[in-house]
Amino acid sequence: MHNTADTLVWLTIFGAAAVTYGLRIGGLLLASKLPKTGRFKRFMDALPGTILLSLIVPAALAAGPLGWIATLCTALCSLKTGNIFLSMVVGIVLVAVGRGYGF
Amino acid sequence: MNSRSPQLRDLRAGFAANLVVSLSVGAYGSVLGLMAAQKGLTWYQLLVMNLSVFAGSAQFVMVDMWVPPLPVAEIVLAVLVINMRYLLIGASLNPLFQDTRLGHKFVFMHLVADENWAMTMARFHKAPTTTWFLLGGGLCVQSAWCLGTLSGHGLGAVIANPERYGLDFSFVAVFTALVFSFWKGRRDILPWLAAAVGAAIAETLLPGKWYIICGGIAGALTAAFAPGKDGGDA
Known part of the structure; x- marks a missing residue:
């Protein structure tokens, strides 16, 4: 019994690892076969920002009023100062303090 | 060397x-x-x-x-x-x-x-x-x-x-x-708006984490096809 459970654990972990690594290296190797100018380039240039933004939008929307304020302050701080660490700390401290006061 | x-x-x-x-x-x-x-x-x-x-x-x-x-x-x-x-x-x-x-x-x-x-x-x-x-x-x-x-x-x-x-x-x-x-400036407004809206809609319609891909692609497509001033290609 124990052995079967252990096998499943390692199958899951290495399955997830193989899939993730395949995507990482696959993206890089496929990219060299794609065009590097015009619309496609603008598409690729925009991707980093739009992917990161998409990653957070649902979680930020679900964070409630306190989370919205904290997200807005983090965003403004990042835009104005360019200091990524400071901007994160602003957001996390706002949420921690806000919750401390029962929001 | x-x-x-x-x-x-x-x-x-x-x-x-x-x-x-x-x-x-x-x-x-x-x-x-x-x-x-x-x-x-x-x-x-x-x-x-x-x-x-x-x-x-x-x-x-x-x-x-x-x-x-x-x-x-x-x-x-x-x-x-x-x-x-x-x-x-x-x-x-x-x-x-x-x-x-x-x-x-x-x-x-x-x-x-x-x-x-x-x-x-x-x-x-x-x-x-x-x-x-x-x-x-x-x-x-x-x-x-x-x-x-x-x-x-x-x-x-x-x-x-x-x-x-x-x-x-x-x-x-x-x-x-x-x-x-x-953030690169005003030309990002439209693509980022498209990404945010795309991700928010996809998150309610699709299971799992597809919204990351959907929003990212929606935004990047907007950047690719928007009438850009500094695009330089036709």
Whole structure:
């Protein structure tokens, strides 16, 4: 019994690892076969920002009023100062303090 | 031929540039470690997962689905969907990897995470940057990730209510701070709006993490087809 459970654990972990690594290296190797100018380039240039933004939008929307304020302050701080660490700390401290006061 | 020195310098610079972001990586890693301990993962299983999968949001979903008997196929499929963005991330790194050997690509791509990728791309626009900067960042993020998750796993009882300290919000804070370092000006307004709306709609309509891909592509397509002033191509 124990052995079967252990096998499943390692199958899951290495399955997830193989899939993730395949995507990482696959993206890089496929990219060299794609065009590097015009619309496609603008598409690729925009991707980093739009992917990161998409990653957070649902979680930020679900964070409630306190989370919205904290997200807005983090965003403004990042835009104005360019200091990524400071901007994160602003957001996390706002949420921690806000919750401390029962929001 | 003293070719090692500039590579080492870039490795160090990459490591240093990711130190601050790694603090928050460690912070939300400790939350994952906590969850993993409650689900019965041993510390070495978690460590192997960190080293081999090395993808924050995917590992959160893995641990979330970790109920014996393990649904291996479902978990692997979920990881595939969440990490689909790495296809695009990998593709966006192509200019950085130009003139590198295949073996170099195979080794260096393993340590690509959202954070060191973002840091590398941000620097790549401003200064000459090599893949060693990316690797240095990856080593920094990986170390913080292991330290954070394992201390969370070990000290499970110490942080009984991680949400009380805003640690569950650290994910949003980290990526909000990161994303605005990519802001290039007014021409980003339309693509970013499209990405945000696309992600929000996709999140309600589609299961899992498809919204990341949908929003990202919606935004990038808008950038590609918007009547740009500084496009320069027809």
